[in-house]
Amino acid sequence: KAGVTQTPRYLIKTRGQQVTLSCSPISGHRSVSWYQQTPGQGLQFLFEYFSETQRNKGNFPGRFSGRQFSNSRSEMNVSTLELGDSALYLCASSSHGLSYEQYFGPGTRLTVT
Amino acid sequence: GESVGLHLPTLSVQEGDNSIINCAYSNSASDYFIWYKQESGKGPQFIIDIRSNMDKRQGQRVTVLLNKTVKHLSLQIAATQPGDSAVYFCADHGLYSGAGSYQLTFGKGTKLSVIP
Numbered sequence: 001k002a003g004v005t006q007t008p009r010y011l012i013k014t015r016g017q018q019v020t021l022s023c024s025p026i027s028g029h030r031s032v033s034w035y036q037q038t039p040g041q042g043l044q045f046l047f048e049y050f051s052e053t054q055r056n057k058g059n060f061p062g063r064f065s066g067r068q069f070s071n072s073r074s075e076m077n078v079s080t081l082e083l084g085d086s087a088l089y090l091c092a093s094s095s096h097g098l099s100y101e102q103y104f105g106p107g108t109r110l111t112v113t
Numbered sequence: 114g115e116s117v118g119l120h121l122p123t124l125s126v127q128e129g130d131n132s133i134i135n136c137a138y139s140n141s142a143s144d145y146f147i148w149y150k151q152e153s154g155k156g157p158q159f160i161i162d163i164r165s166n167m168d169k170r171q172g173q174r175v176t177v178l179l180n181k182t183v184k185h186l187s188l189q190i191a192a193t194q195p196g197d198s199a200v201y202f203c204a205d206h207g208l209y210s211g212a213g214s215y216q217l218t219f220g221k222g223t224k225l226s227v228i229p
Binding site: 004033035042043044045048055056057058090092098099101102103104105106107 | 144145147149154155156157158159162202204206213214215216217218219220221222
């Protein structure tokens with residue numbers, strides 16, 4: 001089985017712009033969750049989508065949003081980028097949800113200048 | 114300005130010795146706990162998990178212990194190998210009232226270095 005893939009792997013954006021990141025889960029997995037990893041805050045949960053619905057959400061501002069398509073692929077959007085949004089953004093997929101084994105992708109490294 | 118990085122606890126062990134990595138969690142209602150391994154440049158990799166109705170679970174060379182009384186989790190790695198060198202994170206799954214939904218909350222991580 002192919003693993004979780006994320007595109008792009010690296011991205012450089014300017015403050016104030018918006019960005020969309022993509023995640024393709026493992027075939028058959030219906031849950032996709034997103035995480036932000038920074039040196040200062042560590043790994044933090046953003047949100048989880050299951051069958052095209054946002055099921056769980058972390059403590060991030062509304063500038064962070066996402067969606068999931070009928071094929072379980074997911075996108076994450078960050079609007080009005082701030083310097084502090086520079087991070088590694090990870091997605092993970094799971095067969096049933098957050099309380100089951102999560103398979104992580106390699107991440108998208110976002111740099112905001 | 115300069116970003117302040119996490120000061121990761123570091124554990125150095127001799128190859129062949131056993132390693133114990135500890136983690137504290139804060140949510141007494143958490144029902145599921147996981148250990149992940151992250152190597153440089155890669156996403157976290159699942160190692161082992163345990164549900165709140167258990168206090169011990171064993172895998173291949175790894176054991177997780179859960180003490181709900183003191184909200185403590187530990188990962189034991191037997192016969193540590195150079196390939197075990199990585200950052201190890203614990204995570205707990207629980208309902209957080211502030212967010213009003215379930216979350217995975219991660220520990221800050223421990224860097225394990227194996228000395229050949």
